[in-house]
Amino acid sequence: MTKRKPPAPTLTPWQQYLLAGLKALAAQQPADLRVRGSAEITAGGLAGVRISLRTAGIPHTEGGLILGEHEEFLLVLPPNERLPPQVLTPHSRFAGTPHVLEGYRLCIYLDAAREWDPHAGMAAVLNRLWQWLADAAANQFDAAAALYHAVGGVLHRTPDTPTIVAREPEAHRTAHTGWLTSRSAHRLDLTGRPLGEHSLRLPILPLSHSLPLGAGRTLADLADRIDTPPSSSTTVRQRGLDLSAVLTALAHSARRNPEGTCQYFILAVPHPTLPTSPRFLLAGRLPAPASDTLRRTPCTAQNLSRLPADVGESAIEWCYLSDERAAVTTRRDAQRPVTAFHNTHVHLWGCGGIGSWAAELITRAGAARITLSDPATPITGGLLVRQNYTEADIGSAKATALAQRLRSLRDDLIVDHCPPPPAPELIEAARQADVIIDATVSVTTGRFLDLVARHPDRRAVLAQMATDTTTASHGILTVSAPDTAQGPLAIDRATGQHVLAAPGLEPYHPLWTEPQPGDEITPTRGCSVPTFHGSAADLAGVTASLVTLLGTQLRQPVSGTHLCAQPHTGTQPAYHFVPYTPHPDDPPAPALVPAPGHDPLPQLTSSVGT
8 A cells, every 4th residue: 555645735825815915916016026936835834935026216325235126035925814924035145234134034024013914915015025125225224223133133042941141241352251050940140250069161252253144053053154254344343253262162161061061152242333332142052962072072172173073063052141231231111200219229118008019119110229117017818919928928027028029029139127117226217318218107107207307418308108098099199308307297287288178189188087987998807907998909000100200209309299099090180299388387397306205196198008
């Protein structure tokens, strides 16, 4: 019995639709677009069709891509509409041009998820191709912004390899040894010195030129591309290692690592047209068997012919390198108000419903140091409904658990603790911190902040955050600037008189009135004091608004009170600022040293933060 041949692959309905659209366009514009031959289908289900475009009319600018009178392309049609067709060239003449991938693939869709509309069909693809050619010829592409431009425009990443994190401000312009330390099964940190006994040595190898065709798949591919400089006249050749030095450094490093480990390496690849810009870092590794063979090779690996064949033909496993060096990284929040917290020292008093969320937001905003204060009340399961804690934190003190979480968010963050107010040593926080945030809604803390406000050398902005009792969806932020002798409590009292007298601010009146029956909830009968109604969504949302508003105040603080409401409340105005103006009738600011006695404390905002 003879084996039956598998049926020949056929075009999918989507490919038929695209091909029909392409032929229709060619029929409409025969002088500009020609379809050459029939579609060829690969075993993977892709369909390729060759086309020719008349490009003689595209204007050229000095430095731009030089086009012929006609240019030929291969359109690769996917089997379904999830991804757009790809555009390939039958040559590598465009290699080195921004948005040309590995020398032959044109990146006409930078972000296909947002830019590709299947409904537009083949006409949209050809329009984007034409626009790409026009921009390239006019030298409109920004080489500095082109993705992975130094290494062929593509992401080098092999599945199931770890991510390598690079943060140290090293230029990597000369060859040197680096170290990889495992942080988890999927993360390695690149440093200039070993961080533990299990750190692995790797060579950091600066190349003399870019890799417009990419770095290849095997060590032999990589060697060939290192040994073959780009032919483009715009490429600036720089100082770097030749192939012999690269292979020698790789072999020497392998011999110093334990048997059975993969040998990692970093290529520091120069930008083809920007010689002074930071080098692109490309991370790869040889599998353990090839690495062990390399370790046992007695000779210096000056060229591939002196290496065992299984090493040269070994597939390189490319690792994603998260380049977080300041020289190449722009923070995603760089233009947002919270960037004012970057590199600041923040005192945060109160680690409950508002404080726990504020601490995380400020940590992510880049604060250098956060000092936490909270009574040693243990975390209970009911608090997980709305506070920023986990099951593993139950039984821990809030400040302790929150500090652990913050440290897990940022390696470089300093987190420490201070006693709760009114500890006398906290007076010095006025001089040492950039901002002090009171999220306790404690009258005692409010009175203490009024004392802190009088510190003669105060540089800290003082702030109180709170929310309403019935919904936790209205927020209040009271700010005392360093040039204001009154603290947030005194400002809050003055603001309350203004707000309660303003009918247009009636939705915010409950922030200054006592809770009515039913406004509060008792979470555990017989074990809990009444508290406010609110969810994690409510508190995270209102706290985010308050932290953002405080960010707008840190660089040029203005004393006063910010009122805000979440969109779902329907409150108008959704935001209102009441500036603080000292008034002769204001109560005098307290002395720096608290007076003895039991004078009645002034009423504070009737919101809670737990």
